[in-house]
Amino acid sequence: MPTKSKNENLRVVLVSTRNPLNIGAVARAMSNFGFDQLCVVNPYEKAFREAKSAVGAADLLAHAKEFPTVAEAVAGCSLVVGTTAVRHRELHHTVRRLEPAARLIKKHSLSNNVALLFGSEKYGLSNDDMSxxxxxxxxxxxxxxxxxxxxxxxAVCLYELIREGRTITKEKTTLKLASAEEMERITTLxxxxxxxxxxLKRxxxxxxxxxxxxxxxxxxxxERDATVWTGMLRQILWKLRKGGPPEG
Amino acid sequence: MPTKSKNENLRVVLVSTRNPLNIGAVARAMSNFGFDQLCVVNPYEKAFREAKSAVGAADLLAHAKEFPTVAEAVAGCSLVVGTTAVRHRELHHTVRRLEPAARLIKKHSLSNNVALLFGSEKYGLSNDDMSxxxxxxxxxxxxxxxxxxxxxxxAVCLYELIREGRTITKEKTTLKLASAEEMERITTLxxxxxxxxxxLKRxxxxxxxxxxxxxxxxxxxxERDATVWTGMLRQILWKLRKGGPPEG
Incomplete structure (x- = not known):
């Protein structure tokens, strides 16, 4: 789980978003993964107003900031990263896959402000935004x-930022397995x-x-199920030895 | 990027989904990450019909399969994984974080079918679904x-499945596991x-x-032992029903 301070240094910047459902969905994902700095640049007027009533992330939306330009939205950030679906848009920029990109962003955001830009649903970021x-x-x-x-x-970008890297500590929820004695007891029964x-005769x-x-x-x-299996087998054995017509 | 065959072994199963927009969104994420086996269990009638016209993943939705029960939707899968937001729902099941869970799923899906279950928007998976x-x-x-x-x-789950991790080498030692039908047969016996x-009476x-x-x-x-377990159970059942004094 990330520290609070690290996430505070990252702001999500939505540029020219049209659909209020999308602004709401972005806020919900941010809330799920513990990010709370949302900026919107030049959203379709109505979209931002409607999104404010979206469920699940009301607080976050209430504190979202609106800016007329990208420059103002990214002020104070020493790293600005744009997102793109395109691999080779007459490459003016280096394009990194999300996995290595997230490593750089995480490192940077430890002590610096970072902006992560997402363009409109239809056109993505413009060349001007990317500049x-x-x-x-x-x-x-x-x-x-x-x-x-x-x-x-x-959601996918923020998840990559908070997911655990290689030093994952073992989770306690792993099933503890039955001991050799318990298995032998089950085998004998x-x-x-x-x-x-x-x-065995047949x-x-x-x-x-x-x-x-x-x-x-x-x-x-x-281990937790050893007793129930032993109990089942004992009951079956008892019934087989007792003989007589079945009860069940 | 994963090989085609590996993704074909994973099916996404939506149980009792209500909102057609969500079914459409699921299909779009599957299409983005190269998965195409979508099953819906008992969706709200209208939801599934409306989703079929959702943009971006028409082909995938046209080939989605509808089932009346979870058992039928997971038939042929030897690993069935449910998703939950809750950490300790009176834990009947092991709960794994997505990162290690995805490693297990990827390994398994190299040579076996896997089902990944998502519950309804409001209630998630029921205890019966989870069973x-x-x-x-x-x-x-x-x-x-x-x-x-x-x-x-x-989207986040499928991304974790296709993201670059440490290179996974095929393990020849992995046991091929029994399918959901075989497990259900064993359960019934x-x-x-x-x-x-x-x-059960006691x-x-x-x-x-x-x-x-x-x-x-x-x-x-x-898988190799499914037959012998089935055989044992059949014989025990036969003997219990026949009654009479034990032979052994």
Whole structure:
């Protein structure tokens, strides 16, 4: 999870956004990933007003800042990164894939302000908008369909900024596996059940026991379930030994 | 960039989605990242029909498949992963963060089918939906606002699946796992055996079936052993139904 201060240094700048649903979606993704500096440049008048009532990120939208120009929106930032779907727009700028781009942005935002620019739904950033950028980033979409929905593009970029890098600490939620003794207890009960049901009599092979033992161990038995499996097998064994007509 | 075949092994399953805009957005993100297997389970009638006219991913939507149940939508998959915003929903399942979860999914999808389930906008996946899952994943949103927009959540998950990580080498040692149908067959037989033995009678709990389904799915059943387990259970069931004194 990122520190608060790091995220405060990054502002999301939406340039000429048309659709209020998209502004709302951007605000929601920012809220999900812990970013709260939203700037809009020259939005379609109505779009920004309507977005303010969008669910899920009301606070963030209420504090969003509106600017008439890109220059004013990025004032105070020492790194300005534009987003583009296009790979080779007569390359005036370096274009970086999102993964390495995010590493540079994260490093920079530790102690400096960074602006991340997204263009309009239809045209993206203009050459003039891009002229304010130090470099561009692109999300690695496939060639057949490079154009992403604005809200989804922002969500993916912000996720990449907060995702854990290589030093991921193991999560505690990993299943603890049953011990060898527990597995042996299950194996023994299963063998008794298989005897009781006639299974082992019908398939007489020399290494039946070892086979069953291997079959049991190829499953990864979670420790938490060892007791319930043991309970099931005990009950089945009891019923087989008791004989008589089935109850269930 | 992933190979075509790997992405073909992953299907996105939307359960009880209400909003046609969201189905359209999901299809667009899938198209952006090169996934084309979309299944919808029990969508609001109108939603699915309207989504079919959504821009950007018409082909994909035209080939989307509709199913009445989760079981049918995940048939043929040997790994079923549910998505959740909640961290500790009385944890019946292991919950993994998206980053390590995606590594497991990528590895698995090299040679097996995987289903990734997303619940309805309002309620997410139900406990019953989740009982079909091997484990759950969560996107690392911040605590203050854990609930993501459906289209954005799908975009972020698929991005994580295609982003460049450390180069994943094919592991020859990976066991091919049993499919969802095989696991369901084992579950059904086990339930019959548990009925026959009186196990389910003695422990009457409201969600006994879902519990057993989860317990079965927490084990990793290798495909090669599915037949022998099925055979054991059939024999036990036969013996329980026949009654009479034990032979073994």
């Amino acid at each position: 304010h950028c130090n470099w561009l980033l692109r999300i690695p979409t496939i060639d057949r369909n490079i154009s992403m929905n604005l809200g989804q593009a922002v 299963l063998l008794d059940v298989l005897h009781g049901s006639g299974f 398939r007489q092979v020399s290494d039946a026991y070892a086979r069953i033992r291997r079959v049991v161990r190829r499953l990864n038995w979670p | 079909h899952c091997n484990w759950l994943l969560r996107i690392p949103t911040i605590d203050r606002n854990i609930s993501m927009n459906l289209g954005q959540a799908v 086990l339930l019959d055996v548990l009925h026959g033995s009186g196990f 422990r009457q709990v409201s969600d006994a079936y879902a519990r057993i389904r989860r317990v079965v799915r927490r084990l990793n059943w290798p």
